[in-house]
Amino acid sequence: NAGVMQNPRHLVRRRGQEARLRCSPMKGHSHVYWYRQLPEEGLKFMVYLQKENIIDESGMPKERFSAEFPKEGPSILRIQQVVRGDSAAYFCASSRGRANYGYTFGSGTRLTVV
Amino acid sequence: TQLLEQSPQFLSIQEGENLTVYCNSSSVFSSLQWYRQEPGEGPVLLVTVVTGGEVKKLKRLTFQFGDARKDSSLHITAAQPGDTGLYLCASIQGAQKLVFGQGTRLTINP
Numbered sequence: 001n002a003g004v005m006q007n008p009r010h011l012v013r014r015r016g017q018e019a020r021l022r023c024s025p026m027k028g029h030s031h032v033y034w035y036r037q038l039p040e041e042g043l044k045f046m047v048y049l050q051k052e053n054i055i056d057e058s059g060m061p062k063e064r065f066s067a068e069f070p071k072e073g074p075s076i077l078r079i080q081q082v083v084r085g086d087s088a089a090y091f092c093a094s095s096r097g098r099a100n101y102g103y104t105f106g107s108g109t110r111l112t113v114v
Numbered sequence: 115t116q117l118l119e120q121s122p123q124f125l126s127i128q129e130g131e132n133l134t135v136y137c138n139s140s141s142v143f144s145s146l147q148w149y150r151q152e153p154g155e156g157p158v159l160l161v162t163v164v165t166g167g168e169v170k171k172l173k174r175l176t177f178q179f180g181d182a183r184k185d186s187s188l189h190i191t192a193a194q195p196g197d198t199g200l201y202l203c204a205s206i207q208g209a210q211k212l213v214f215g216q217g218t219r220l221t222i223n224p
Contacts, residue, residue, distance in 0.1 A: 004156075031210065042202060042216040043157070056211055091156050095210075102147055103212060105156030 004029075004094050005074075006106035013082050013113050021077040021109045025094030032075045033103060034067060037089045049075060082113045116141045118203055118215035126221040130192055135218040137203035138185045144206060146186045148177055151200040151217075193222045 005024040013019050025032050030051055035043040045059040049069040060067065064082075069075040079086055089110050093103035119138045127133055137146065145164045149157035161170050163179035163186060170177045174197075176189040190197055198221050204214045 033212070035214075040219075042214045045211055045213060048211055056208060058208075058211075093156070093212075102159035102162055105158070107154070107156050 004092060004104050004106035006092050006109050008109060009107065011109055011111050013111065015083060015113055016081050019079040019082050019086070019111055021079075021090050021092075021111070022074045023077070023092030023094075023106060024074040025092075026096075026104050029094035029096050029104070031095045031097065032069050033093045033095075034075075034077050035091045035093065037091060037108075039088075043091060046077070079111075082111075084113050087111055087113045115213060116143075116205060116207055118205060118213065120201075120203060120215035120218050122218060123216065124219050124221075126223065127193060128223050129194060132189065132191050133193055133220070134187055134189045135201055135220070136185065136187050137215055139205070140184070142183045143179075143186075144183075146179060146183075147204045147212070148186070148188055149202045149204060149214075151202060153199075157200075157202055190220075193220075195222045195224050198222050 004026055007022050032049045034046040036046055037043045047060050047067045048056040052071050064080045066078045089108045091105050091108045093105045095103050116139055121136050147162045148160045150160055151157040161177045166181045166183045168179040174191045178187045200217045200219050202214050202217045204212045207213045
């Protein structure tokens with residue numbers, strides 16, 4: 001399967017716990033983007049990363065959220081001390097280069113905070 | 115940030131009917147992409163339009179980019195239940211950041 005792989009597909013966390021969402025980009029893609037989608041809404045940009053670098057994090061909440069894309073391994077979106085408002089679908093996308101060619105999205109991780 | 119306005123927000127029609135959905139902005143798009151998202155899945159790229167006045171066809175789907183590159187439309191002919199989904203337009207802003215409209219949620223009833 002050469003697509004964008006996200007895991008887990010579903011994640012349940014209690015308030016105050018940490019959530020770690022993983023994304024493996026398509027083979028040959030070195031650009032990774034994270035988006036959040038609330039029910040019945042469009043996708044909101046969170047962060048854009050290249051290997052070992054955060055390029056644009058203008059959509060990331062200032063606290064509790066962080067992202068990384070290490071030299072080896074998947075990209076990780078980390079949410080500390082989750083609250084009910086963090087419940088959403090989180091999508092990762094990757095591209096080879098310029099976004100003009102379009103992104104390839106993963107199937108998402110649905111985070112539920114109870 | 116350039117805002118993308120999609121209309122209508124919701125559309126429910128019968129199988130076999132035609133429909134058009136729209137994506138508008140007050141600013142010029144450098145290019146525009148259309149995606150379709152099915153429940154429980156990520157969006158899938160349908161088409162990219164770049165040139166003002168450009169028309170692209172994908173089977174029963176026709177995409178048009180306005181002459182002034184400030185608007186785009188998606189027309190579906192003889193809609194089928196398999197066309198049901200969330201249709202999103204998106205434009206590139208800043209350093210490769212793709213910004214989405216809020217989407218048109220389309221339901222085709224058998």
